[in-house]
Amino acid sequence: MKEFLEGSMAVARTVQLCKPGVISAYPITPQTHIVEELAQMVADGHLNAEFVNVESEHSAASVVLGALAAGVRAYTATSSQGLLLMSEVIFNIAGMRLPLVLTDANRAISAPINIWNDQQDTVSLRDAGWVQLYVENLQETVDFHIMAYKLAEDKNIMLPVMVCMDGFILTHGIESVDMPSQEQVDKFLPPYKALYKLDVDNPMTLGPLADPDYYTEARYAIQETQKKVLEVIPRLTADFARAFGRTYNGLIEEYHTKDAERVIVAMGSVCGSIKDVVDELRSKGKKVGLLKIVSYRPFPAQEIYDALKNVSKVGVVDRAVSLGSFAPLASEIKATFFGKKKKPDTISSFVVGLGGRDITKDSIKEIFRMLTQKEKTGEFIDLKPELLKENYE
Helix, strand or coil: CEEEEEHHHHHHHHHHHHCCCEEECCCCCCCHHHHHHHHHHHHCCCCCCEEECCCCHHHHHHHHHHHHHCCCCEEEEECHHHHHHHHHHHHHHHHCCCCCEEEEEECCCCCCCCCCCCCHHHHHCCCCCCEEEECCCHHHHHHHHHHHHHHHCCCCCCCCEEEEEECCCCCCCEEEEECCCHHHHHHHCCCCCCCCCCCCCCCCCCCCCCCCCCHHHHHHHHHHHHHHHHHHHHHHHHHHHHHHCCCCCCCEEEECCCCCCEEEEECCCHHHHHHHHHHHHHHCCCCEEEEEECEEECCCHHHHHHHHCCCCEEEEEECCCCCCCCCHHHHHHHHHCCCCCCCCCEEEEEECCHHHCCCCHHHHHHHHHHCCCCCCCCEECCCCHHHCCHHHC
8 A cells, every 4th residue: 555654654663564572772863763653552552563762773683683582573673883883793693693673774873973874884794794775765675674573584594684675765765665565574574483592491502612623614604695695685675566566676776788889886875866866867878877786785796797797997985984095885896897898888886975965866967977087095085174173185
């Protein structure tokens, strides 16, 4: 049923449909509306779950870890510094192979303090062992949360999934969303049956000490499972399409890339603006396109290679920066083509939209204009020279 919803409300309603037994979260802008609504649902008896109030994000992550270890479906949400405070437990959850779903309302990292959107928080935890999915709009946000639970709980996967939605732009934006019914979700997502759990009748240990004889194999197992995720996601999205009538690739989305000479690569809500610019420029005869990355972890290198190998000039847009090195997404796109004979003439890198700075259509057009034979590396777009001190130039 079509409804006009704020993004945070849409997430809360979707989580309700997925029936977690334990929810724990600590409020942080711009995630707060999600957990506030879920807490109200529990208090009003509309969601049969335990909502555990805690004193920090580290504690929230620990609570949902414990819930999953006891065999109960769980959920949490966070943002920015909250995700970083969780980081110790974030690594533990993946290492213990617990299928948590977490919503991150992408937000800049301090200092200076900034509550607006970029993707530095989740990108900084890209190596934690989690699946990371980046959504463009609210319909994707709803649909990928449902798929996230089914993916995480797949007996061949058993890894946590992070659904990354741009803070304020999506969490506080209002769009028309086709909300599924409880019957549809129940048919698609069966009740959670833990493959392993803490049980006094069948004692086991989760997260034990692993000495050098065992640790490497544990990390290798996660790496190999991430490769399996690349195979599972297309099957999952096909199942979702049959159940709900909406089709996704789940790894990448190609938008007018087949005949394009210049393509921008990006993740998240900015892809909507890029599509508008692509449509405008193509109406004027320009062969441009967009490659949207949905799955950042696992990284779909083969799909990216196939989409871009015949493109002359590629521009990678990062809403995060690896200070002292190269932009994260751009580095991985370039690595995809290392040693390959067929590849773009140039792969340029652009850092945009940090701390919520607007990424305008003019900014996107400028990026397309800058895709020339001269490759750009870590080019900051829309800098304000008057704010730069001499020793920073």
